[in-house]
Amino acid sequence: MMIFSLMISGSLFMVGCGLWSFMKYHKHLLNLLLSLEFTMLGVFWLMSVQMSSVGCESYFSLFFLTMAACEGALGLSLLVYMVRSHGNDLFNSMSALEC
Template identity: 35%
Template sequence: MLIFSSCLFMFYFGMIMFFMKKKHILMMLLSLEFLSLIMLLLLINFLCGFLYDFNILIYFIIILVCEAVMGLCLLTLMVRTHGSDYSKCLLIYSC
């Protein structure tokens, strides 16, 4: 129960960091990765408690890696085209 409550506290902390760091897209991506790692810990805790098969963890980790690579690729493309990772730069160029 202590692991679940600490993971829940870290999840709330990650959500707060995600909503507070709206200026830099890199910080938003890092907080999303933190949230996904916390979800992985919760999934491991759930699967250990009920003695399920752990093959779903491999699929979940593959999805996490693909999400991280796609986010970094989009961030790299945005920095190359717009010059920075500020989210307000995107609003200037959209008009």
Template identity: 45%
Template sequence: METMIGIFVAMFLMGLLSFCLNRKHMLLMLLSLEFVVVSLFLGLYIYLCVYGLEFYFLMIYLTISVCEGALGLSVLVLLMRTYGNDYMESFNLLW
């Protein structure tokens, strides 16, 4: 069980590190956020298995994370059509 928790912590920290390092491209930022979401799913699964609880919350979590991913991709497509690239430095979101 300790190895699973170690894998979860390593995945979560690597996802956060890649999010911080890949802040120039929006697509890479979205992929890093999805990796963090998957690692949190693993952490919730481990937690629920250890305490013998039901897995209904995981289904709600997966539903919300799919909605978050679809929203992120739609924002990416909108920004690509508006600006022509996915560089975060070229976006002027404050107008």
């Protein structure tokens, strides 16, 4: 039972660190994408631990992991577009009138 609570607290720590880095380092798009992926991995780990403790099948957690991978691919494509159009990934260099 101690391992179960340690795994839950580890996944909650991952989610907390991901959200903290999302709020703290928001100047570059790449930093935001990495912190979002770290948060999604923490949520996936928490979901997997909870579903394995209940005894459910893990189809929903695999679907969640697939959606997180699609979100990461979409974010990277936006990053490439932003770097090609603006020259960098700083949010301060963007303007809503330029897009």
